[in-house]
Amino acid sequence: MIPLSFLKNSLSQNSLRMKLIANIICYSIAIILTMSGFSQEIYFNSSYNLCGVYDSEAWSVSDGIIIEQQDGYILCGATVDTVDFWMRRIPFMKIGLDGEMIWKKDFGDPACDYYTGVSNYFLKTNDDHFYISGSINYWQPTNYDVGLLMKLDNQFDSLWIKTYDLNLDEQKDTSLVFNQMAACSNRDLIFGGWMNGSHLLLWRTDSSGNTRWYKLFHFGNYTLCTGYSVIQTSDNGFALGGFMYTIGQPETGNAVIVKTDSLGNQEWVKFLGGPYLDNTAMLSRSPDGNIIMGTVYGEVMIGHNAKSRTYIAKLDNAGNIIWQYKYAESQMYNFLINIRALEDGSIIACGSINDPNIYYGWILKIDMNGDSIWYRKKRYLTGENSLHYLNDIVPTSDNGFITCGEIIPISPDTGIRSAWVIKLDSVGCDSAGCDTTVGVKEHGSMEAWGHGGIFLWPNPAKTIVNCQLSTVDFQFNSAFSIDDISLVIYDIFGREIYPLIVSKGEEGWTVDISHLSPGIYIAICRDKENRMYSGKFIKSLK
Secondary structure (H helix, E strand, O other), rough: OOOOOOOOOOOOHHHHHHHHHHHHHHHHHHHHHHHHHHOOOOOOOEEEEOOOOOOOOEEEEEEEEEEOOOOEEEEEEEEEOOOOOEEEEEEEEEEEEOOOOEEEEOOOEEEEEEEEEEOOOEOOOOOOOOEEEEEEEEEEEEEEEEEEEEEEEEOOOEEEEEOOOOOOOOOOOOEEEEEEEEOOOOOOOOEEEOOOOEEEEEEEEEEOOEEEEEEEEEEOOOOEEEEEEEEEEEOEEEEEEEEEEOOOOOOEEEEEEEOOOOOEEEEEEEEEOOOOOOOOOOEEEEOOOOEEEEEEEEEEEEOEEEEEEEEEEEEOOOOOOOEEEEEEEEEEEEEEEEEEEOOOOOEEEEEEEEOOOEEEEEEEEOOOOOOOEEEEEEOOOOHHHHHHEEEEEEEOOOOEEEEEEEEEEEOOOOOOOOOEEEEEEEOOOOOOOOOOOOOOOOOOHHHHHOOOEEEEEOOOEOOOEEEEEOOOHHHHOOOHHHHHHHEEEEOOOOOEEEOOOOEEEEEEEEEOOOOOOOOOEEEEEEEEOOOOEEEEEOOOOO
16 A cells, blocks of 8 residues: 555545545656656767858857757857858758758858847748848948848748838938847737847737837936847737846846837836846746746946856746746856746756856756756866857757857867857756756745745755755744754655665755665655655656
């Protein structure tokens, strides 16, 4: 008979059995998915020259993963031609499932620079074609930008190109940039960007690229406001993520979110961050209809730069913060470049960091409640001064991830600026059995912990898992000490795991799990009044 002692005593026996069966089914499915992720054997960490027709001196960047196909992945980015004044072009590349290049091509014009947007600048259409958005920078007769929308066929050849301009006379002095694009519920397109580096921009077209309306947003006479990220919200309005800073006061930069109705009329604006230099708000829409925002939170100024922590928040459509957490250590030159809410409600984000003098790309995965699952730092080059940036990350059909960015070699490394692509497994490893670590949330605030849960790390774990009752729950049980609370580990069938080597500290426990089989386990804490607190962790392969 399956023990039921870890379930609440107030439930009836029938309810207990039904709940346990449901839990076993859910956990069994999770184990299958988890183990399929662990058994995945395709890894690569590679660099590429994306230039299609020019010489090897052309630098390359990969900033968007457009689509996974049956036999590989399509990526996009930036390169130059090296022939016609080094004009910037938009390249496309297909690599196989093993990372080998299959084909590449690029698109541009010898008279101007073509730019893609920021991460989510592409969409697949219902007819298996693709939209790519960005901007074109013209040098003559004056230097200015126009918004760009291209429609491509399934071979990534251009079907049509449209540009968007706010210049009303021959004096071209107004620049317009599209940074991200999203599909509306009626197949319209919505673009987020900026005008002249001073106004956030929201621009809506139909599916053929014909303009319906545009809106500009600005906050303060001496501020620069730039828009980067856009989503359609679950109430058919829009959320535009951007950055605002006061001219001459670099420490005042803040992430900003503008929420509008379906016609682009502002409903509310929210500035997120602290008193020091933060960064732009990157947005995603979670499966439950709420708004996910990612940025970095400046904690101390060093000159004109800030040491920052990764900062992610979940907001409802009224602008109320549901939860907000900071992750990992405070570091210089920390940037969150993209964030995505996944189908299961979990969240994946990527960026770059200087830790402390080595530039890494980083990836963070958290669950739907903001709890850290894992955190990875990645490199390709070995020199301490070389730069690494990760610009986009998407889940793959084998339960892993693929992420892309760029590397910039600095002596003693050699070579040129190149596109960078990494294929990861389900726990963010680019090789079998890599170390498992997670980001650490900020302690000491009611928002940083969920009542009734346990914080477990690392998760997944191979040999040791640390268990700590949340700060909030210690406050709730302020009359208790750790000696008043018991810890028991169960497998998914409700069987108590015995024996375990457990070391008790002042605030929690360290558990030796090296002898456990790979799978999902449940940690249960009970206080002296029989209140129960629980959490799950994964025991990974050795």
